Amino acid sequence: MQTSEFAKLWFKLTKDYKAYMEQNLAPSLTESQLTVLEVLRENGRMKPSQLIPFLATTPAAVTMLLDRMEKNELVTRIRDQEDRRIVWILITDRGKEEADRGIQIRNDFLSAALGRISIHNQNLLVYLLGKITAAGQA
Template identity: 40%
Template sequence: MKTPVQTESKPKPGSSPEEVAHLEMMRTMEVLSHRFAQVLKAEDLSETQYNVLRILRGAPEGIPCGEIGNRMVTRDSDITRLLDRLEKRSLVSRSRESKDRRTVWARITPEGLKLLARLDKPVLATHFELLGHLGAKRLKLLTDLLRLARQPHG
C-alpha cells in the first residue's frame, strides 16, 4: 500500500538548502515509518517497542533500564511505561541487581525472542522494498551522509 506523500514539491523562494534537505528527510522518514508501522502492527508492536526488543536481543545478559534510553533510535522519555507494556506481554523481564538494589535490569524473554524471529524476515523484506532500489553504493553514501549530518559541526 502506498502512502500519500508530498513529492517533487518545489522549495519556496528563499528556502535554504538546509531547510530543503531537512524537509526531504522528514518526508522520507514519514514514508519509511508508516510502512514499518504496518509491518509491526501485525504483531501489535510500536516502533519504540520494537526498538527496545532489538536492543535487548543484542544484550542477552540484560542491561540496566536506564541504558535502554541511551541506545534508543528515537528518544522516549518514559522507558518505564514502555517496559511495563512489554513485560505485561511477557516479552521482557525486569529484576533488581543484587549488588545495587537501585539498578533495575531488563532482559528479553524467550517469547520476545520468538516475536523478533517472526519479524526478522518481514522487516528485512520491507527494508529491501523501500530502499533496495538505491543499490549498495548509494545506500553507503546515504548512510555516510546521514551520519555526517548528525555530527556536531565545528
C-alpha cells in the first residue's frame, strides 16, 4: 500500500501551500479570514456560530477572528432588528476586495502546482480526490 508515500507527498504539498498562502496573504489577511470572506460571499449574512463548521474551531476562536476582521474593516457586525440577541456578520467592500486578492493568490499556487501535469492528469486527480472525499462522507 502507498499510504506512507502518499502521506509524505500530501504533507509536503500542504506545507508548501500553507507557507505560500501565509507569505502572500500577509499582512492584511490570513487563510482563516479568507475562508470567512468566501463563506460570507456565498451565503450573505451569517451568525458567528454558522461559521464554526467552515473553520473547525471553537466559538471563542471565531469571536477573536471576527474581532480582528472587524478591526481591519473586512466584516461588519449588525444586530438583528427583530431579535437584538442575534448578531449578523456581513462582508464589507474591503472584505470583498481582499477575498478577490486571496482567491487569486490561491489560484496562482494551484495553477503552478497543477501546471506540472497534463490536463488529462489534472482531471484524473480531481476525480480521484473526489472519490477519496466522498468515501469519507459515506
